[in-house]
Amino acid sequence: IYRPREDGLEPHHGHRPPLTHEIAQLSATLEGQSVSLGGWIFSQRRASASLHFFTLRDTSASVQLVCKDSEISQKLMDFPLESVVSIQGIVRARKQKAKAGPSSATLSTADEVEVEVTGCILLNAADPLPFYASRQEMASEEIRAEHRYLDLRRSELAANLKLRSKVAHIIRCHLHDQKFDEVETPVLLNSSPEGAREFVVPTRTLKPSQIPNDTSLQPTFYALQQSPQQPKQLLIASGATSRYFQIARCFRDEDGRKDRQPEFTQVDLEMGFVEGTGEQGESWECSEFRTLLIRERLGNELDTWSMGGQQVKQVVEGLIRKIWKEIKGIELGEFRCMPYQVAMDVYGSDKPDTRFEMFTLPLGYYPDLSDADLDKVLLDQSQYTVEWMITRSEHAKYLNMDDLRNDHVQAIHIREDNVKSWHTESPFTQKLGLTMTGDGAVTGGGVQPGDIIWLAQRKKVAEGGWTQLGRLRVQMLDELVRQGALKLSDQPNFLWITQFPLFTRADEDKAFLSKGRWASTHHPFTAPMFEDLEDLKGGNVEKVRGQHYDLVLDGQEIGGGSVRIHDANLQEYVMRDVLKLEQDEIARFSHLLQALRFGAPPHGGMALGLDRLVAILCGAKSIREVIAFPKTQAGSDPVFKSPSVVAADVLRDYGLESRKRS
Amino acid sequence: IYRPREDGLEPHHGHRPPLTHEIAQLSATLEGQSVSLGGWIFSQRRASASLHFFTLRDTSASVQLVCKDSEISQKLMDFPLESVVSIQGIVRARKQKAKAGPSSATLSTADEVEVEVTGCILLNAADPLPFYASRQEMASEEIRAEHRYLDLRRSELAANLKLRSKVAHIIRCHLHDQKFDEVETPVLLNSSPEGAREFVVPTRTLKPSQIPNDTSLQPTFYALQQSPQQPKQLLIASGATSRYFQIARCFRDEDGRKDRQPEFTQVDLEMGFVEGTGEQGESWECSEFRTLLIRERLGNELDTWSMGGQQVKQVVEGLIRKIWKEIKGIELGEFRCMPYQVAMDVYGSDKPDTRFEMFTLPLGYYPDLSDADLDKVLLDQSQYTVEWMITRSEHAKYLNMDDLRNDHVQAIHIREDNVKSWHTESPFTQKLGLTMTGDGAVTGGGVQPGDIIWLAQRKKVAEGGWTQLGRLRVQMLDELVRQGALKLSDQPNFLWITQFPLFTRADEDKAFLSKGRWASTHHPFTAPMFEDLEDLKGGNVEKVRGQHYDLVLDGQEIGGGSVRIHDANLQEYVMRDVLKLEQDEIARFSHLLQALRFGAPPHGGMALGLDRLVAILCGAKSIREVIAFPKTQAGSDPVFKSPSVVAADVLRDYGLESRKRS
Missing domain, CATH: 3.30.1360 (Gyrase A; domain 2)
Incomplete structure (x- = not known):
């Protein structure tokens, strides 16, 4: 049985006057005109029996409502704050500009005008809120996270989402202008046997057990993409496009690293026919470091990109320039380059803050x-x-x-x-x-x-x-x-770090995979620097630098990429003889090795972290502030309450069960 | 130890002349100019000892190479077909336009010119291919699927991917012009207890068992979003934006339905403050159907949109018009509307082909x-x-x-x-x-x-x-x-189907969920038609029509949407009294019910299937032809070889194990 509200504040259903304006569109030129607005009641004030003031907020701005009709005023006073109303009224120019209202800094106020109310309709009454956007300092972070849809009423957060939308669109427009094709690649990819850092997705497709004489079926899994690395290389190998990009959702089980999210967004691009060496085939030797202290040398002679992939560098710099110009109004200067060994020697970091x-x-x-x-x-x-x-x-x-x-x-x-x-x-x-x-x-x-x-x-x-x-x-x-x-410089300090060692034994994250063997500093598909090719072939692994580049902004890594190995023979040598992968581990890359063998052009690319980039542009402390519904550090979702338990019979369909209680 | 290739066809490393043009950029105005091109050797032909012809293909087009240098000719003849080369040469205008070459229909040929080769560099030699794009009719579908990166060399498929990229960009540009914000919502959402049609993702976050005195831990799961329905409603409820859209990857475990994919892409949008009724609050009564046979009446009087959500209709029609204009050069006429009962009576289908x-x-x-x-x-x-x-x-x-x-x-x-x-x-x-x-x-x-x-x-x-x-x-x-x-009309026949019954007992897909109870025809958030609100409140469930709309093109559903319930009280009544959900089932929607209670504006939206839309625009038989790396009907990935088995110790981290063999 349907039970109406006890307070009588039934939301309006049925016909109502269509909205004529968003608040931000109101200006003194509309003086005297009738308008119909929709929004939230943000404040209520009685000046006298015949004069009430209200603030109406919509997603664009807020405006003062003046009400001289006591019946309408009474209704508007009775509606709880944050109720949604439709307002009919007449635009009045204000003699003085309004003072900054109760709304927060980033939400603009239509301060040239006010609206004299001639009618109002209650669209949805609000229950008392756990907190109010205008007084968010009172709410704990947990309460705000659980009610993210109310926290998003804070104009700062709303502005961040709008900025993010704008940045993503600038990126897409720029890359389309540069003849890139956006191609969607699978999110559901194959799991690796180690399952490192990846999320797996059980399927109802069962496979015969690999145990002899055992006819039972084993569960099978997809894995969520950690990045579109292999699909994009296959795409370039196919020749279907020579300029691929994608703004792609990626997934990594990071065990609650600082300011990381289990799902994140990457601006991913790859180009065919990139160069494989620096323009003069030169690279900079580490043994000449003695005079580094002299700042002029750091600034000049070292600023050479001595690797391949210049085409990627140009595209990414163009993209970043465009974003800073359109969002910040800043024309960026040249991007500096610095070899990894120099960065480590001078700043003790591979993502130095050079400000x-x-x-x-x-x-x-x-x-x-x-x-x-x-x-x-x-x-x-x-x-x-x-x-x-x-x-x-x-x-x-x-x-x-x-x-x-x-x-x-x-x-x-x-x-x-x-x-x-x-x-x-x-x-x-x-x-x-x-x-x-x-x-x-x-x-x-x-x-x-x-x-x-x-x-x-x-x-x-x-x-x-x-x-x-x-x-x-x-x-x-x-x-x-x-x-x-x-006080650090306001001018953003973009810096390319190049000439990373191609292999490492120093990455703890990868140690459990490499089992004491050499590991790829980034991934096994990175090409060696041309100058170090013979060292690689000769087994002088520790001397080999990769054609990898990171883009660093003010001490934060915002992206990285490389020229890839396009030579199947060399790729297999790296996997088999350098990384010492087992035959069945190599077999998992067979599609890539095959694609290289069947006529893959030289190629290279890059990935930029969109969350981080937008957070920097917004001046946000955490990437959570630029994500609509972020997860906590621990990976749980306070709004949708994930993760959660599923029923045993659902697991059964996947050939799974909870581990037996001991 | 590094082993060089036995055939001596080592790929070039090191410096090489930068590319100057894509083939499609070549024209007779470049006559006499030196160019450097990169691409694949598509054909080889000896005319005489001193004259050889080759076809070079890149991602943009193909061109004839003329080689009069016998040494270079010999090299080019020795490179296997589909090898990647860098060509230096001089542009020569052709006296006669080239005949259609061996390339397929959609790949253009630079037919005004040919290139006289002065140098060539082998960038990557190709092993013999399992099939050649120019003769794809010889390869079985399985071979082509396994080597998708070679099948993508077919210019038809490459053109499909480029068109898809273009369509997605048109959509984004149009919606940004219409003041929409693209907001990314979580892919990792919460699983529902039934796990219907959703993919679950195990996490390493274990929860205490719900069995009293049992201290063991239970596995917990995210679920992959089937659509951003709830996040987008929360977003509109927040007021952070009143015009949301997203081109979103969605996931559904469809058990191999015809031409469906486990992951698919949806153009998803939602608007705040949409109308809740037709303009005159009129709707069309089913009992007046007698004269339907008369075509004129079908064409005229019934073409009324008698529901709310006109704003969504306008945006979507504008979007579709834009796409057809830019891609097909077609100015679309008015979109017809037809109530569900009429469509069923006249065409026996809720997605009638009205051509x-x-x-x-x-x-x-x-x-x-x-x-x-x-x-x-x-x-x-x-x-x-x-x-x-x-x-x-x-x-x-x-x-x-x-x-x-x-x-x-x-x-x-x-x-x-x-x-x-x-x-x-x-x-x-x-x-x-x-x-x-x-x-x-x-x-x-x-x-x-x-x-x-x-x-x-x-x-x-x-x-x-x-x-x-x-x-x-x-x-x-x-x-x-x-x-x-x-012969059916070439002119696309767009049709809105409206006034669906809000509840059904006839959906076999949902029967296992509803257990014989009423089920929502689409989802439980769809608002009833205003005219049927009293029937709903009174419990005349079978009479209630929803404010749901499907967009149908030539017999295919390309999208659907609705005005949503924004009244928490009504939403809870529908869940509790009509759908007879248990208290704990309702509790799983608590975030949505709360958001409605805290001042949610009226809202409505729509989702369009991008894969289907692009397939129609490409004239493709299957959505697989517009997806770079599609999965098979059975949900397996022939390239990346998913799904596959994972190690037992990986499962253990998730608190899972394979079901015991019986």
């Missing part, structure tokens, strides 16, 4: 070293060296040393009496027996009393994403910015 | 009935009636009656002697004791010798998607078109 010059350098670059000291450092046979970093006195005073110090890092306070002897205070440097008779005249080097010098051990040939001081540097910059001691 | 006038009508519309006959038919108390359909003699002769006849359908051949007595030959009509003294003067009615009259029983009030004769009609039209006896 501030505080360097993490191997000891060989210390400007006060004498020639004899330098020889000692350079001739030291250990695979380790010491990295050092100076915090200048003007910043040192802001630091809480207890927060920064850790087991791997030493801090030496520089006083008048240890400017040239600080190295005797650290076990890292003591053992080298340095004398420090250099004159410290090199730009930017040397320490002064009041400074802090930080020291840590690192491998001479950098590996992984951070050095000890690299991490410390970021932590320190965050702290200095937070305290107002440092 | 041909062959009607499936209830017996009450038979033009030769006398008034007395009509009374008998109309006063018959049974809930069943008889439907009839005429195949005219010019078509009847093409039909193979054995293919068409079935247990539920009778066919009577009309001869001179049974024109007015055919009804005595069918048990369906015999029992009514008709006399047939009418004069058959009504337009389009009556039978002639040589015709076939088809008869079947149906419910008086139509339910479900087809009547017996409706199915037969489609089968017959297909057959007549196949035999060339009938």
Whole structure:
């Protein structure tokens, strides 16, 4: 039996006057005109028995309603806040611009006009809300997450979603203009035997058990794509397009990493016939690093893209330029390039924040070293060296040393009496027996009393994403910015990191897969640098750099890509002889190897993280602020209440059951 | 150890001349100019020792290469077909346009010019292919599916993907112009307890068992979205946008239905503040159907959209018009509207192909009935009636009656002697004791010798998607078109079907969910027609029509949508009292009910199937032809070889195991 509402506030059904305007369309030129608006009651105020003021908010803006009709006023006062109404009224120009109303910063107010109400219809009465968008500071994060559809009433969040929509459209328009085709590739892909980081999807398709004489059936699974990497390579190999892109949803079971989501969005692109070398076939040798300290050299000579894939670089730079121009009104300058080893030597990170010059350098670059000291450092046979970093006195005073110090890092306070002897205070440097008779005249080097010098051990040939001081540097910059001691440039600092080592043993994430073998730093399809091809073929694996490039913005990686191996023979060699994959592991790439064998052009591409990119453009602290219905750190969905248990008979259809209770 | 190729056809690495043109850019204005091209060797021909011809194909077009240098010719002859090469040469205008080359119809040829080869570089040699795109008729469907990346070399398929990209972009541009925001909603949603038709995704998040005193943990799951229905309603309820759209990947475990895919793409949109009634609040009553036979009335008076949601109708029509204009160059006329009951009475289908006038009508519309006959038919108390359909003699002769006849359908051949007595030959009509003294003067009615009259029983009030004769009609039209006896209009026939019954007991797909209860014809969020609101509240469930609309094109449903219930009280009444959902079933919609309670505006929307739409635009027989890497009917992926078995320890992480062998 249908039970009407007890409060009598039945929503209107049936015919009603069509809306004539969104609030943002109201202006003084409509003075005297009748309008019909729809929106939410945002505030209610009685000025006198014959004069009431209301604020009406729609998705575009808010406007003041003036009501002199006591009957209508009474109705509007009786409707709970956040109720949805249809308002009929007459536009009146305001003599003075309205003051900023109760709405928050990003929602504009139609401040030239107000609307004199002549009629109102209750479209949907609101129950008391758990929190109100105008006073969101009162609600806990949990309450807001559970009622995300109410939190989205906050104009900041709504504006983020609109900006995201706009950015995605700019990207698509730009890439279509550049003759790219957007092609959808499967989300339901094949699972890998290890199931690493991927989500699997059980199917009702059962396969015969692989156990001899066992006629039972085994469950089978799709896996959700982690990225469209293989499909896009096959697509380029097919020749159906030579310029593919896709804004693709990807899925990774990340175990609650900071500010990651189990589903995320990637701007994915791939191009056929990309170059396989730098324009002059040149690349930059690591042994020439000595003069790195001189900032001019860092800025000029090193800014060469010494790899293939220039076409991808140009497309991505064009795309990023377009976005910053249209969204921020900023014309971006040149994008710098920096080889991985330089980034690790100078900033201790493969995604350096280059907005501030505080360097993490191997000891060989210390400007006060004498020639004899330098020889000692350079001739030291250990695979380790010491990295050092100076915090200048003007910043040192802001630091809480207890927060920064850790087991791997030493801090030496520089006083008048240890400017040239600080190295005797650290076990890292003591053992080298340095004398420090250099004159410290090199730009930017040397320490002064009041400074802090930080020291840590690192491998001479950098590996992984951070050095000890690299991490410390970021932590320190965050702290200095937070305290107002440092202001970083507003101008975005885009930077390409190139010439990564092609293989690594240093990636803990991959260790369980590689079982102590070499692992691909990025993925097994990355092409070696042309200059290192013979090293690769000769088995000098540790020397081989890949044609991989990361795009870094102000210390955040916003994308990465590479030139791919298009030579089936070389690809198989990498899998079999370098990565030591088993035959059945290689067999899982058979479609790719075949596609390379049947006439695949040279190709390369890139993927940009859209969530991160939009978060940066919005100035949002977390990617959750640019996603309509994000999941928590733990991967649960507070609105839709996933994940949840399913019935046993559903599992049975998939050939599955819960593990037996022990 | 690296093993070079035995045939010596090593792919080139290192520097090479950059490409200057795509083949499609070549024209006679480039006469004499040096160009560098990249592509596949499509054909090889020796004219004489000093003259060889080749065809080079890239993703844009193909061109003839002329080679007078015997050394280069020899190399090019030695490269296997479909090898990838870089060609340097000089553009030469052709005196005569080239004849159509070996490439297929949709790949254009640069026929004004040829290129005189001055150099070539082997970028990637091709092994012998399992099949060649130019001779695809020789390969079986299975071989082509397994090597989809080679099948995509067929220019028809490549053109389909490019068209799809273009259509998606037209859609986005149009909707952005109309102030829509594209918002991404979760693919990983919550599973429903029944798990109907959805794919579930196990997580490593385990929940305590719900069995008392049992401390073991139960596996938990996301489900892949079947559509963004609930997220988009929450989004509109939030007011973050009043015009949402998304081109969204959706997932449904369809058990291998004809031409469906487990993942498919939907153009999904939703609008706030849509109307809830027709403009005059009028709707069309089923009891006035008597004169339907008269085509003019079908064409005019019935073409009214008597429901809410006009804003959605306008947006979708604008979108479809735009697509047909830009892709086909066709300006579409008005879109017709037809109530569900009319479609079922006249065409026996809720997605009628209106390009041909062959009607499936209830017996009450038979033009030769006398008034007395009509009374008998109309006063018959049974809930069943008889439907009839005429195949005219010019078509009847093409039909193979054995293919068409079935247990539920009778066919009577009309001869001179049974024109007015055919009804005595069918048990369906015999029992009514008709006399047939009418004069058959009504337009389009009556039978002639040589015709076939088809008869079947149906419910008086139509339910479900087809009547017996409706199915037969489609089968017959297909057959007549196949035999060339009938040519259907080239002009696309768009048709809105409206006023569906809101609830049904006739949907077998849903029967296992509804357990004999009323089920929603579409989904439980569809609003009733305003005119039927009191019937709904009063419990006259079978009389209630929904504000649902399907868009049908030439007999195929290309989309559907509705005005939604925005009144929480009514929504809960529908779930609890009409659909008889249990309390815990209703609880799974609590986020939606809450969102409606906290000030949701009236809203409505629509979803269009992009795969189908593009397939129609391409003239493709199957949606597989417009998907880069489709799955088979059985849901397996012939390229990536999914689904497959995963290791037991992966399952263990999810708290799962294979069902024990019995």
